[in-house]
Amino acid sequence: MxxxxxxxxxxxxxxxxxxxxxxxxxxxxxxxxxxxxxxxxxxxxxxxxxxxxxxxxxxxxxxxxxxxxxxxxxxxxxxxxxxxxxxxxxxxxxxxxxxxxxxxxxxxxxxxxxxxxxxxxxxxxxxxxxxxxxxxxxxxxxxxxxxxxxxxxxxxxxxxxxxxxxxxxxxxxxxxxxxxxxxxxxxxxxxxxxxxxxxxxxxxDPASVVLSIAAVLSCIYGLKQAAAHGFGLTEAAALAAGIVFGLLFVRRQRQLTDPLLDLALFARPAFSATIAAYALSCLAIFGVYIFITQYLQWVLSLSPLQAGLAILPWSLGFVFGSLLTPRLARRVAASRILIGGMAVTTAGFALLCATGGPHTLLVLIAATVVMSLGMAPVFTVGNDIIVSSAPAERAGAAAALSETSAEFSGALGIALFGSLGTLIYRHGLEARLPGSVSPGTLGDTLEQAAAAGAAGEALATAARAAFTDALQFTALCGALLVGAACVLVIRLLRTRD
Missing domain, CATH: 1.20.1250.20 (MFS general substrate transporter like domains)
Structure with a gap:
């Protein structure tokens, strides 16, 4: 037949x-x-x-x-x-x-x-x-x-x-x-x-529009403020308001015949698994990235142009990986590419934990290239799965949800990893040089050390070593997070096409 x-x-x-x-x-x-x-x-x-x-x-x-x-x-x-x-x-x-x-x-x-x-x-x-x-x-x-x-x-x-x-x-x-x-x-x-x-x-539904905007803006504002100034009353209030608006939004979507966001999309295993992979990977990448850029300039003493050139292979890795993924997809199932990409990204985070040695710049560049080569398939195949898992008439909403998850996860990663890294940095500086903890950033501490002349060399050395600890710790957290997300995706997809 x-x-x-x-x-x-x-x-x-x-x-x-x-x-x-x-x-x-x-x-x-x-x-x-x-x-x-x-x-x-x-x-x-x-x-x-x-x-x-x-x-x-x-x-x-x-x-x-x-x-x-x-x-x-x-x-x-x-x-x-x-x-x-x-x-x-x-x-x-x-x-x-x-x-x-x-x-x-x-x-x-x-x-x-x-x-x-x-x-x-x-x-x-x-x-x-x-x-x-x-x-x-x-x-x-x-x-x-x-x-x-x-x-x-x-x-x-x-x-x-x-x-x-x-x-x-x-x-x-x-x-x-x-x-x-x-x-x-x-x-x-x-x-x-x-x-x-x-x-x-x-x-x-106008009410859904207002609730969605209020939920996302409140949460991202709270997270960005927390990343810049630490968690305080204002930041906690913004996050709490965002969560309340988000819960009200979800409740309203379940009651509407034509919701602004079709929550039934999350009942599709491929869709929910890919959104989870995308969001958690973005959380880890954005959270560690802010430490990488500071490490290049403040610890390795590179100029802004030199730091930009050191980051360039990261961007080129995304370009190369994004163009290579479709060729790979002709021979390997999309779900396996997604899982494999997250595994490679985990290895890149693990390699970043080795910074601080004699060849630290080469190690850092290699780690970021591995991370970008692993993330590119997650972004490419992930977005394809997201938009193709949704019905054709819901593709715009699915694409928007993908981008929103990336924006929200990036802000959350900067806030969480920034707070954890800052805590490790201050603890490490206090352990190396008791009484030297500054409420400012590494840049502020290095300015204080420079103003102190020769007497400030010990403070600068201790601060750079403490910040290296912070980078290594956040890289380890990133490896554990992406690795856990990889296991979660395997369970959701059950490694089947």
Missing amino acids: RSTLQAPTRATRREWTGLAVIALPCLVYAMDLTVLNLALPAISADLRPDPAQLLWIIDIYGFMVAGLLITMGTLGDRIGRRRLLLIGAAAFALTSLLAAFAHTAETLIAARALLGIAGATLAPSTLSLIRNMFHDEHERQFAIGIWITAFSVGSAIGPLAGGLVLQHWSWGATFLPAVPVMLLLLALGPTLLPEYRDPQPGPI
Whole structure:
């Protein structure tokens, strides 16, 4: 009897060109998360923001993106993913101009907030469009690899591009590269990108939108504040409010006929296992990353440029791994690639525990490369499993949930690992040099040591050794966390396709 099954439709030149078009705004989106850091001194000199305003200039973009991802993903399912992407691109271009020519701190904060709202449309819309453009499993995995590569390259070149722009122009010019990219998307998107929406969309529940935004923003604000200032009453209140809003959101979704977020997705083993792997891996990666960057500059005494070059192999590992994964997926089941990637990532964290020896820079670079090579398959195959496990009409919401889990886990990782690492650092410094514990960071302690002249050499040496202990401890925690997540995924998937 002849099989009635047909092979999936192969992508044409139109789809591959469309992929290139949607990869560009993803690159710009990632650049905007990092490009502003180098411009902060110029912004401070020009706009004279107070410390609170400067903090909001930095953080408001990420806050708005994280808070609106679920809403934008679901909105795209209802009104059309291409339409939402083009609306977001137009808004991103306009608000980039507003940010570039801001004359007050308040205007820049408002512009960054609007950029975050527009940026929240990009990731879920582009990932869910890939689901509709590439029906062949291997082609879709390769397309997602390109999508992840765009984010990796954007994160890597953001500081470099910002530094190049600042050498010749004012800080406002750092926002301008986004404008031609978004205009290109607006010009080519209607022709190259297909439209897809839920054929029977339900109404969007305003209360669910408010609860989702309140839950995510409260939690991320509390976690970021805890990472910067430690856990206090304000941070605890923000986290508690976020948890309450989250519980109310979940309760409301169970009562609605057309929920903003379909909780039934979590009943699918592949979906829930992959979300868990993605979230826990991001938690560990982001938590350790902040110690790596400080270690390079404060312990190994590298310049910012040298530290950036030392981190570059990390980004290249993501690019290489993201492009290699689809080839591997032709021979190995996706579930096994996911598990194998987490195992390799665990090995990278374990290797990072060996920093502090005579070849510590080479060990650190090797460890980060191993970690990125392991994480790339988790991101590539994981996002493919997430969007393909969900029904076609829910792909936008699934993509948004994936991105939200990454944002939330990253903030949680920075807060938890930052607190643990700081505790280990202070304990180690006190053990090596009793009475020397400073309430500040390693950078503050090194400044105090430098001011003390020759008498401060012992303090600097003890501080660097204590921070090495902190890096090793957080790396060990990362290895244990990702290893435990790997076991959890094995149990959820039962190693079956």
